[in-house]
Amino acid sequence: MGSKERIHRLKEQTRVNILDAAHDIVKDEGWQALSMRKIADKIEYTAPIIYEYYANKEAILLELTKKGFLLLACRMNEAKSKHEKLEDQIEAMWLAYWNFAFEEKEYYQLMFGVEVNCCIMDELLPPGSTPYDIAAEPIARLMGIEDIEDDRVCTKYYTYWSIIHGLVSINIVRKGTSDEINRQILKDAITGITRSLKN
Amino acid sequence: MGSKERIHRLKEQTRVNILDAAHDIVKDEGWQALSMRKIADKIEYTAPIIYEYYANKEAILLELTKKGFLLLACRMNEAKSKHEKLEDQIEAMWLAYWNFAFEEKEYYQLMFGVEVNCCIMDELLPPGSTPYDIAAEPIARLMGIEDIEDDRVCTKYYTYWSIIHGLVSINIVRKGTSDEINRQILKDAITGITRSLKN
DNA sequence: CGTACTAATTTTACAGTGTTAAATAATTTA
DNA sequence: TAAATTATTTAACACTGTAAAATTAGTACG
Numbered sequence: 001m002g003s004k005e006r007i008h009r010l011k012e013q014t015r016v017n018i019l020d021a022a023h024d025i026v027k028d029e030g031w032q033a034l035s036m037r038k039i040a041d042k043i044e045y046t047a048p049i050i051y052e053y054y055a056n057k058e059a060i061l062l063e064l065t066k067k068g069f070l071l072l073a074c075r076m077n078e079a080k081s082k083h084e085k086l087e088d089q090i091e092a093m094w095l096a097y098w099n100f101a102f103e104e105k106e107y108y109q110l111m112f113g114v115e116v117n118c119c120i121m122d123e124l125l126p127p128g129s130t131p132y133d134i135a136a137e138p139i140a141r142l143m144g145i146e147d148i149e150d151d152r153v154c155t156k157y158y159t160y161w162s163i164i165h166g167l168v169s170i171n172i173v174r175k176g177t178s179d180e181i182n183r184q185i186l187k188d189a190i191t192g193i194t195r196s197l198k199n
Numbered sequence: 200m201g202s203k204e205r206i207h208r209l210k211e212q213t214r215v216n217i218l219d220a221a222h223d224i225v226k227d228e229g230w231q232a233l234s235m236r237k238i239a240d241k242i243e244y245t246a247p248i249i250y251e252y253y254a255n256k257e258a259i260l261l262e263l264t265k266k267g268f269l270l271l272a273c274r275m276n277e278a279k280s281k282h283e284k285l286e287d288q289i290e291a292m293w294l295a296y297w298n299f300a301f302e303e304k305e306y307y308q309l310m311f312g313v314e315v316n317c318c319i320m321d322e323l324l325p326p327g328s329t330p331y332d333i334a335a336e337p338i339a340r341l342m343g344i345e346d347i348e349d350d351r352v353c354t355k356y357y358t359y360w361s362i363i364h365g366l367v368s369i370n371i372v373r374k375g376t377s378d379e380i381n382r383q384i385l386k387d388a389i390t391g392i393t394r395s396l397k398n
Numbered sequence: 399c400g401t402a403c404t405a406a407t408t409t410t411a412c413a414g415t416g417t418t419a420a421a422t423a424a425t426t427t428a
Numbered sequence: 429t430a431a432a433t434t435a436t437t438t439a440a441c442a443c444t445g446t447a448a449a450a451t452t453a454g455t456a457c458g
Binding site: 035036037047048051056057 | 443444445446447448
Binding site for chain 3: 007045046048049052
C-alpha cells in the first residue's frame with residue numbers, strides 16, 4: 001500500500017518542522033533560548049516526540065549549524081559568480097561572508113561560536129561546500145598553484161579567514177566601532193593579502 | 200569593637216572564595232559547567248548564600264571576565280617591558296596575547312566568547328588596563344601620532360586584533376591546523392602590519 | 399467485525415538548573 | 429537573660445534535558 005510512503009512523507013515533514021521551529025526560535029530569541037519544550041509548542045506536540053526525530057538537543061543545533069554552512073556556501077558562490085577576475089572574485093566572496101555574518105548573526109554564532117564544535121563539519125558537509133573549498137580555489141589559481149590543499153594556499157586562506165572572522169567577532173561582541181571603519185579595515189586587509197599572493 | 204572589622208574581613212574572604220571556587224570549576228570543567236550549587240559545594244555553603252555576595256550567576260561570570268582582562272593586561276605589560284624597540288614591543292605583546300588565549304583558554308572564551316558581552320568592560324576596568332590602552336601606545340608612537348584615540352591608530356589596532364583574535368578563535372574551534380603554520384601566519388601578519396605603520 | 403499487534407503520542411518522572419521567600423540557627427546587643 | 433539582628437538553611441517555584449511507562453491511535457488478520 002502507498003500509505004506507507006504517505007506516512008513516511010509525513011514523518012519527514014515533521015522532521016523539517018522541528019528544524020524550522022528551532023530555526024525560528026534561534027532567529028528571534030537567540031540560540032541560548034532554544035529549548036525542547038519551546039520547539040514542541042511550536043510544532044504542537046509534546047517534548048519527548050522530538051527524540052523520535054533527533055537524538056538530543058545538540059543534534060538539532062548541529063543540524064542547524066550544517067544548514068548555516070550550506071547557506072554560507074550558497075552566498076559565497078553567488079558572489080563569486082558575478083565576477084570574472086580572480087581578485088574580484090576573492091573580494092566579493094569575503095564580502096559575502098562578511099554580510100552573511102551579520103544578516104544571519106544567530107547562524108554565524110552557532111557556526112563559529114565557542115559552544116558548538118564545527119571541527120567535524122568538514123566530514124558532515126557535502127564535498128566542495130565548506131568555505132575553504134569555495135574560497136581556496138581562486139587563491140590557488142592566483143598563486144599559480146594547482147593543488148588546493150597546498151600548504152601555501154592553506155596559509156593564505158587562513159590569513160584571510162582570520163582577519164575577517166576576527167573583525168566579525170569583535171563587531172558582534174563589542175558594538176562600539178563604526179561600520180565605516182570596519183569596512184575600511186576589511187577592504188584594506190583583503191586587498192593587502194591579495195596583493196601578497198602574487199609573490 | 201574591632202569585631203566588626205574581623206567580620207567584614209571574613210565576609211570579604213568568602214567573597215573571594217566564591218570567585219576562586221567559580222574560577223576552579225570554570226578552569227577544569229569549562230564555563231558552561233559552572234553552577235551555583237557547585238560553587239556552594241566547594242565553599243561548603245548552600246547555594247542561596249552566594250546571592251548575599253553576588254547578584255546572580257551572570258555577575259560572577261562578569262567578575263571572572265574582569266579578572267581575565269586584568270591578567271591579560273598584566274601579561275602584555277610584562278612582555279612589553281622586556282623590549283626597547285617599539286617594533287619588538289608590539290610583536291612581544293601580541294605574542295603574549297596569543298599565549299594567554301591558549302594558556303587561559305577558559306578565561307579567553309569568557310572574555311571574547313559570544314555569551315558574555317564585554318562591551319561594558321571599558322568602563323568597568325581601571326583606566327589603562329584594556330588591551331587597547333596597552334597596545335595602542337607603541338602603535339601610535341611608531342606612527343608618529345601622539346593621540347592614542349586617533350582614528351588611524353584605532354584602525355591599525357583593530358587590524359592587529361582582528362587577525363590575532365580570528366586566528367585564536369579558529370584554533371579554539373577547529374583543532375586541525377598545525378601550531379607551526381599558525382605561528383607563521385601570526386608572525387607574518389604582525390610584521391606586515393607593523394611595516395605598514397610607517398607610511 | 400472484532401481482536402491482536404504495532405506504531406505514535408502523551409503522561410509521568412527524575413535529576414538538574416537559577417533564584418526567591420520563609421524558617422531556623424547563631425550571634426550580638428541591651 | 430531577653431530581645432534584636434544577622435547568618436544560614438530549608439523549602440519551593442519555574443524552568444531545563446531526557447528516559448521509561450502508560451496510553452491512544454492505526455493497521456493487519458482471523
